[in-house]
Amino acid sequence: MKAFYGDLRLGILGGGQLGRMLIQQAINYNVTVKILDPDREAPCRRLCNEFVVGSLSDYETVYNFGKKVDLLTIEIEKVNVDALEQLEKEGVVVYPQSRIIRLIQDKGLQKQFFKENEIPTAEFQIISSAQQLKDTHIPFPYIQKLRRDGYDGKGVYKVVDESYLAGAFTEPSLVERMVDFEKEIAVIVARNESGEVKTFPLVEMEFNPEANLVEFLISPSTFSFEIQQEAENIAKKIAETLNIVGLLAVEMFLDKNGKILVNELAPRPHNSGHQSIEGNVVSQFEQHLRAIFNQPLGDTACLSNAIMVNVLGEPGYEGPAVYQGIEKILKCAGVYVHLYGKALTKPFRKMGHVTIVDNDRERAIEKARFVQQTLKVIA
Known part of the structure; x- marks a missing residue:
């Protein structure tokens, strides 16, 4: 392969905030970055070397984009x-590999992978019809998840009792036993082509109850060494079983x-690793x-206590973004603001994140709560 720090052409499928933060790191390595995204106003549009507007789901568009790069990631x-598989056959390096992306696109296949490889996960049943949903052996209440295209809480439906079945998804889905959990946790693991594997320390997450996406993240965790070790070992086992090259976010429940x-996987940089930019020796993007x-x-070691707060569009506002209270939070020591370059806000849209670092954990949490209460994205 060409030298990564000079003449290698890196293609990224997707031009959102994750791509934007990847580019910010890639610049330090002199990497030439090309982006494909359907939105001509995507956050990456002004940071990359070349920005291509096009569909990520169209075979020809993805194939033609991939033919002009040396290494393709997402x-x-x-x-x-299908386009990624063909590109791999023709010698384009695709990381994570197409077979892994195919597996993770389908939550049913993900769950079967967990079962076949003895990865601990909630009891589940794959459903292909409304009748199967009624006849499931999983007791109420349970969670129904669409097999494909669900993200940030979309495609997830809580079935409390029989009366909720009328509002259930009719598309192929899976039914999952409700987990009575203590905390949602995550481990990000990386594996390179040589087989070296490293995990980031376990993080604890809080979710926005309305939007069902990560709103608040604490690193490092204060759970016991045994729990942290077990979570990291599970993440390593998954990465090694998949033989993935790249980053893998492993979202889990602690009951x-x-x-x-294990709840779900994401084969890319992830919301549960944003705090690593300031909070760890190496960031998830690097x-x-x-x-x-x-x-x-x-080195993935934590440098300090780090709290990540997602900056979401306020309910009731849609239009050009106004960041209310940003001057107040910037007065606080150890507060780092990351805005994603999105001109327009709408309810619960991810507009940025703020990381708070402090050697005193309680003080860090206190500052993070202040940021949550003070910084509002309105229009």
């Missing part, structure tokens, strides 16, 4: 995998009995690049 899973259950370039993986 910042979103919803891409045309009330102290048992860890680690992803190191992994796909087959370079030595970086």
Whole structure:
């Protein structure tokens, strides 16, 4: 392969905030970056070397884009995998590999992978009809998830009792036993082509109850060493079983009995790793690049307590974004603002994130709550 720090052409499928932060790191390595995204106003549009407007799900568009790069990666899973498979056959390097993206695009296949490889996960049943949904052996209440195209809480439906079946999804889905969990947790793991594997320390997450997406993240975790070790070992096992090259976010539940259950996977940089930019020796974005370039993986140790707050569009506002209270939070020591370059806001749209670092954990949490209460995205 060409030298990553000079003449290698890196293509990224997706031009959102994850791509934007990948580019910010790639610049430090002199990497030439090309982006494909359907939105001509995507966050990456002004940062990359070349921006191509086109569909990520169209075979010809993805194939033609991939033929003009040396290495192709993703910042979103919803891409045309058939095109990626053909590109791999023709010598274009695709990381993560197309077979892994295909697996993760389908939550049913994900669950079967967990079962076949003895990865702990909630009891589930794959459903292909409304009748099967009524006849499921999973007791109420349970969670129904669309097999494909669900993200950020979309495609997830809670079935409390029989009266909720009228509003259930009719598309292929899976039914999952409701987990009585203590906390949602995550581990990000990286693996390079040489087989080197490293995990980031376990993080704890809080979700916005309305939008059902990560709103607040604490690193490092204060759970016992045994729990943290078990979570990291599970993430490593998944990465090694898949033989993935790149980054893999492993979202998990810690239930009330102290048992860890894997929820979902994301084969790319992830919301649960944003705090690593300021909070860890190496960020998740640099680690992803190191992994796909087959370079030595970086030190993932925490530098400090780090809290990540997602900046979401306020309910009731739609239009040109106004960041209310930003001057107040910038007065606080250890507060780092990351805006994603999105001109327009709408309810619960991810507009940015703020990382708060402090050697005192309680003080860091206190500042993070202040940021949550003070910074509002209106129009």
